[in-house]
Amino acid sequence: MTQLLEIRDLRKRFGGLTAVHDISFTIDVGETVGLLGPNGSGKTTVLNMISGLLPASGGAILLNGEKIVGMAAHRIAVRGVARTFQLVRVLPSMSVAENVEAAAAFGPEKLWGAAVRGKALACLDRVGLGGRENEMTAELTYIDQKRLELARALASDPRLLLLDEWLAGLNPTELATGIELISDLKRDGMTVLLVEHVMDAIRALCGRCVVMNAGRKIADGETGNVLSEPEVVRAYLGESHA
């Protein structure tokens, strides 16, 4: 397996507080890795540093062997890292299609004209928003906005997809659809890093999990094993989920 992402001794300080404490892990091409941990354990901060939204205070992030730590977010995006956000961020003044076109037009391929439109429609189809390209973003329901965010992430042809609680707030039926969607991406060879609390989804999708607590990595390995580790159970899952 080829390694796609390598994180080495990654650290983040906010003022006096160390939010992420020397985290290291790797992701291979085609892998789907779950990043778990209690609220405030630093998962989203790690995601933010990978996508370039936050500068790291120390350590290294390598994408395909290239050091991307310290790079501006848009340059990381062009190198094939796409993401969704914990609280949905759609572009409210634009149509559904324009939301996706934005990513296609500035992604690695820099499409324009008919190509960008085609790409956007294809991505919308893929997440189940086909035929709704002319609606205004603000009209969409919460779950459709989540879909739209995924479509936008896909439109930049990512090599690494970062999903931040993308499945949160879905009921079991919706969850099943969502899991199906990510499985499809997996099948097509997409590499995914999943921050998620929904354990059903983690079990169904992730071959491997990294668990954080209070900014440190407390477990890393095959999902089933990790979820039964006593420290993970104590800090994160609670007895009822063990």
Add this chain to the structure above:
Amino acid sequence: MNGRLALVFAVALVALAALAFAPFYLGRYQIGLLIGLTGYVTLASAWALFSGPTRYVSLATVAFFGIGAYTVAALNEVLPYPLVLAAAAAIGLAVALVVGLSTLRLAGVYFVIFTFGLAELVRQLVTWYEVNVTGTLGRYIFMSFGPEQIYWQLLALMTITLLISWWIGRNRLGLALKVIGDDEVVATHCGIDIARTKLALFALSAVIITLVGAIQAPRWTYVEPGIVFNPTLSFLTLIMALLGGANRLWGPALGAVPLFLLFEWLSARFPDHYSIILGLLFILIVFVLPGGVAAFAERTFGQRKPDPQTYGAESALSRDTADARR
């Protein structure tokens, strides 16, 4: 180029030709009016070029306008006129780049006040320089050409500005600006270089504004900082663009033309109650035409893009999330 676009261009071309030949048929006062009109349409359009899509409300308009005018005043006896204009544009560009680079972190009202402060700072520095280095404050501009030439130059600049605005709207750059205006974080994750995009547009807008100041300056014969750095100009430009609709090609013009004429008419008919009537009209416009004249025109004359205002109810749904985000 499709048929409709061709038609629009044809009409615009005819209108442009009519405007270009207007001085031959009009009196001096009407030419003066046209100078004011084209000047403000250009200012408002140039302002909206940057501030419309990005929603960065700039009050630095008069800083650049004044730089243009002052450059002409300082150099008009030293350099040939085209070079004076080029020098003005270059100085405007340099200042815009410095300012643009330093303000990239600011947003919202902080940017507004920063740009206002900038205009005042430039004015104070120019004053201080003149007082302490050249020992004189006022400068004279004696040019050999009349108002028609000023008008034609402004008309050309206006046309170029509108063409640039149109081109950007159909271009990747326009999309980038809209995304930035909606959400900078999303923009950067889409691969948009926000800093460069914003800087480029700010500089472009500033250079056009500088040129308006440079072209108009010979109208006044005498230039001093208090005259050319009059902050009212920044406010008027902003109000015109916002009133018309800063997100549309014709929006700023639709705000600038009626407002300019309204000012002119009011100050002539009601010189003593001008302020009161103007103020009341202003308030009325805010209440009756939310979203600007262009949005109103679109609602009235044809369905185009739904206006975000009409979706207030839905956006109330997502407001919690939106606020949590802030």
Add this chain to the structure above:
Amino acid sequence: MLEVFDLSLRYGKHLALDGVATNIERGETVVILGANGAGKSSLLKAIAGLVKPDKGVQIKLDGNPIAGLPPHLIPSMGIALVPEGRGVFGDLTVEQNLLLGAYSSRARSGEEARRRHVYELFPKLAERRRQTVNTMSGGEQQMVAIARALMSKPDYLMLDEPSLGLAPVVVTELFETLGRVRETGVALLIVEQNVRISLSVADRGYLMEAGRIVGEGTAAALRRNSAVQRAFLGMA
């Protein structure tokens, strides 16, 4: 008793609630189940006065109409809402949040005792009363939101997706706390995606679909219901 009947609500073209009728007795715990967009949150918001229902008087508290009242009067009727996303005052401290929780005139009497009680329910908050809420974790913020709502001396406490985005261990803890709140006699009206855990604390439940109530029953009956099992409990 809090009653809702024939409640309809429209956002533009979209019909969010379509003739909804529900009721909740004092001391009862009721969950509302349904897909995203079924109208669950809209129902809570309508009761809290945050959105205006379409017509007439369709919400009654102990027989008195409360629909159409401005939202800031609702807490003083004994109805509190913990919204989705918590809605805490992030810039203020825990203590100040609780102080504001007791803002309505109804809540002023016995405020001190209630504060002690709330801190007993949430001992973690007692330790951190001077901490700014923004600096706390999601689970702790959810606790603050609930504690603040309890300070208003509610008869009815409505919670919109309280477990959203919380770690499993925190969710468990949260519902244990809600169970204790329930024992104090406060009626709970909960909208929750985590059906399994919410049914475990509930007496009754409603099923919503496309703005309508399509089913109701006791918690036990709902747990046995095959449609519910399929749709909400992830059982095939």
Add this chain to the structure above:
Amino acid sequence: MLTTAIIAGLVLGGTYALVAMGLTLQYGIARIMNLAYGETMIAAAFAAFVLKNALGLNPMAGLLLVVPAGFAFGYAIYGVMMRPLVARAGDRSALEIDSILATFGLLFVIQGVLLVLFGSNYMSYSYLNIPVSILGANIAANRLLALGLALTIGLTLYGLLRYTRWGTAIRAVAVAPQSAVLVGIDVNRAARFAFALGGALAAAGGVVISMYQTFTATSGVTFTMKALIVVIMGGVGNLLGALSAGLILGMVETFVATYLEPGLTLAATYAIFLALLLWRPQGLFGKATR
């Protein structure tokens, strides 16, 4: 010399702080960017002038009449003009633009009324222009009054906002109006009250400033702008911030005028302001939100 400069700077800063605190309430809590703020001040200055000249009322007594009038004016303006805009605005930036436009209109209306009533002349009278000696520096009593008033108002309001339930509620409205409703706070009333309070402070500032500063019907804008700078420097909605920023600004101006060059005072003001914004975009005391 140094003490003189420090005291003179504090006294000048007191004026700035006094003027800025009302604006910070209006903008920080009621969320109205009030461009007509300076005009409200000027109207109050005229009122004090008229009361003194026509009725022989001394400006201190004038304060007792003009300040409540300022409150009433703010209260009425919010109810009539701002409330519909607040109700209509989908988000904060829409309200910001609407309020800028509407108060820009209001600015002209007030200015126009003043012009019709009083003409465009310079107005000036002198009250309490007597030297008070502090640590060897002679300071005008009227300016000292402004400083005293600024400190009193600033600290009182700060105390109220910080340590009372009512004040906490007002702050809650400022930071999270959607949530304030949930605990039973009448957001509209709180905003209206804050706006009216801002109007009262503007009136107080106007009266005090009229005691030592020449004014015209059209000189309101300069006050608005100075106040805006102080508000932003201090952090929006932050009374203590406005107080400190005002004092700092006063010191900077006095020091530049004394030790550097009077011609650069305003340049220094703006330079410091711009530098501060770049260093801390949220202001000296603002929290890094938004």
Add this chain to the structure above:
Amino acid sequence: MLEPIGGRRAPFLLLSTIALAALAIWPADSAAQERSSVKIGYAVSKTGVNAGGAGITTIPNYQLWIDNVKKAGGLEMPDGSRLPIELIEYDDRSSAEEVVRAVERLAAQDEVDFILPPWGTGFNLAVAPLFDRYGYPQLAVSAVTDKAPDFVERWPRSFWFLGGGADYTDALANLLVNAREAGTIGDKVAMVSVADGFGIDLVTAARESFAEADIEVVYDKTYPVGTTDFSPMVNEASGTEADSFVAFSYPPDTFALTQQAQVSGYNPKVFYLGVGVGFPAYGEENPAAEGVMSLGGIDPTNEANRDYRRRHHELTGQGPDYWGSVITYASLEMLQEAIKRVGLDREAVSRELSTGTFQTVLGETKLENNQLRNLWWAGQWQNGVFVGIAPPDRPGAATPRLPKTPWKN
């Protein structure tokens, strides 16, 4: 994908707006008609930063003069007939572009017979080319410039009534020299000036005048327009050995400087300030102003002037200032008299203004090279009147009272 920003109909809408607007602004009816009135127009700053100055020196005098003509039954023509004034007034909103366009409008659109000048040096210069092109005489009163002779050459129909900076500063230097010779004061001066056209012109001239008179300038600072706190400058000046304090200031600063000097207990032997000292509010009924000097002044014994002041007060409710006001009014009287002598032909009126001798509220008035040179270059508050003290040999000149009496509190 990307639609063009802007509706399809927007250009049409824009054009029709312009067309409608053009109709609205077009001349209503320019058909020639029997002359039944004299059209007089002016554009002046009723609002904006210049409104304060225009409101005291210019506008009330225009009103007073027009009222006066009306009461007299109109402007008298050479044939003895009288024509009423039809007045057109615009607000230039203190903007250079507006004042230029307003004057263009008066000239080309309203086709008025005469245009009265705007307020301010800068604005008078801004509109000078227009007055010249359309052949209107320009009675530039509220403009202080040393370049007046050049301007007269460039624009032969321009008239400059307020002298140049050097005139005032030479007179001031002369006053100081006399006092020095009398042993009243030393030869040191502390000087501040406002950083705009007026302040800089005067301070530049003053440096020269003082150097020629061997007066040493020990403190010389310029402050920006809008300065409100003068304690640093007054304290610094007070710390020097200078007996004389000179400020080329504007009204708000003038008032503030005075108050600050009182508060700081700064009592120089010569206290000379700029615009604003001549305002009635400054010194009438204010004993503290006793001895303060400035530009301008009046001859209190001049009967016509006294009558003018009375009428001004009656009509406008305020007294005229002691510098530009009476000259503004005199310039209008000259215009009125010139029309009476030669009619409405602007060329002839200009010639008459240039060469004629007029009886005005100033007394006998005659321009030299299109400039009024018979002016009070300096004045001083004495017993509640701001009297002219320089040139000392001019009839009616009062004797300067130095040193200034200390502030009375």
